[in-house]
Amino acid sequence: MEKVSVIGAGSWGTAIAFVLAENGHDCLLWTRRSEQSAEINEKHSNASYLPGIALPENLKASSDLKEAVQHADSIVIAVPTKAIRALSSEINQLADQSKLIIHVSKGIEPDTLKRISEVIEEEVSPGKRKAIVALSGPSHAEEVVLRHPTTITAASFDKEAAEHVQDLFMNDQYFRVYTNDDLIGVELGAALKNVIALAAGITDGIGYGDNAKAALITRGLAEITRLGVKMGANPLTFSGLTGLGDLIVTCTSVHSRNWKAGNLLGQGKSLDEIVSGMGMVIEGVRTTKAAYQLSKRYDVSMPLTEALYSVLFDNIPPKEAVDQLMSRMKKQEIEDIYFK
Template sequence: MGNPIAVLGGGSWGTALAHLLAHAGHDVTLLLRDAAQAAHINAHHENPRYLRGVPLHPGIRAVAGSMGGPEQAAALEGVGILVLSVPCQALRAALRGLAGAVPPDCVLVNTAKGIEVSELVTAESMVRDELPGHLSRYAVLSGPSFALEVASCKPTAVVLGCRDERLGARLREVFSAPWFRAYSSSDVPGVELGGAIKNVIAIAAGLSDGLGFGLNARAALVTRGLAETSRLGVALGARASTFMGLSGLGDLMLTCSGDLSRNRQVGLRLGAGETLNAIAASMNMVAEGVKTTQAVYRLAQQLGVDMPVTTAMYGVLYGNVPPREAVQALMSRQLKEE
């Protein structure tokens, strides 16, 4: 058996990664809150709430318990890698709850794609605040990867952001399987920000499609969205080249065009006339881009970075701007060089 690994979070992505890691030969424990869900996974090797009908690797052991509680603490003993697969806005509380339960030499691999609204920071900063002893062993996994396709063993490539290049190289090996290829990058800010901001652009692309504006409009939004993502990323210390890779352009293409994207679905439904409250109430999984839009807009304002697509989405989501008016306003901006 390979590395002892725990995955925190029994949603679609946490479950898919547990499945992948078990296939790669590791001893995998899936930590979640719902005892009935854990029992079903252990007995039937399926997560009916998030990946119904998808058979899971029988080697996954699901453990239910409160965050940092005795069940989770016992399950974390001897674990060398902890995969954090909880929504971005809930991550700080999760890290705080885990203090004292995570083995001192454990590597943390975050998979949430977002920016915390309250503090305007990414996951690396949350780890620095809440589990500072693990900061040197922090990595983030991102890239074009729908959970359903990973759980279905379909070919996928991702990138692991890790400042320690040797640790990044080791994690590449841990996460790789015949259908899952992991690259590494030392640009942690770039990998984190690309994965977060693409969700904002995906809402815009879905909204445009929902309004029937066509493929030309979607391509324009994706391209200009990538440009403003790179501008903010560079202002926050990332490398511009990272946004042309898997966690930038790759994830952006997938999320803006694939109908499995929750953020794209939010945009489609907004464009069709539904309200944000109605959409949120009907979804059983988090669309990170809704909260991330607010965080990215505020960061751009603070740093003086021009982000017109994000500004338009902020107006729709938080300023009651009609969707059609927001997209048309983008088309009527002052003409300039690309």
């Protein structure tokens, strides 16, 4: 048994805490809202995010961040990308000893273009962190808490830290964890698949069929791989769980909020309407801006990302953006995946 705190009680943070508690760990789930903490402790539920799910009785919650940070040997950060930097700074101030930092967030910080582990590294001093591990892969919270088979990856430059996280989370009933030393590739795949999921939702919203979606996923993977290789990632990572696997699940599932947002865009809704109506963060919107900026920094061709950027930030109609993609000059497929 290990003491673990999960920082962030949204759907995915709660699902991660669910797994840890079922695995027998002393897990504390932190939320800013005291009423949510009380619901988890007294009713063993988190109805706002996972309605109808009974949480393990040994899972405890707190709205005191100092308590959560000091409770744990390992800290899991499960908040939206926009909150990572400020939260990491708070953790640094509150930690009373060196902690293993695990993050399950999927995004890139706009403007700085930092991966999440890089943001954490900047804010949590070396004396307060043992290592940083990204836990990522094709995993909807709604299915994890139903104990449906799920397989993800623990990635870190520190092999022992990744293996430790593998041991924390893995069980032989429904949750399997692999390890990967390609932290760059895993974090990029996790973030950029949200961009392609938004685009996939748009094609569905317009009314295009399976041909369009298959092409979009395949060419989206080519874009992600091109950028990843330029940034130092292993190209094989993008054929794995945190590349192709996460891309498939996010582009095809009704659980995906990025797909849902794209679908509404394709139906003619405005971005402001969608963001205000969903009530949860749509990571792909911020990540599209960051991905567009990265494509310019590294001089990588990312036409799908550019088209989506034009829809989100330049008010180009989705159908017009698709027409522009289809009229691009002819190319050779395989060379284009890695080199152009």
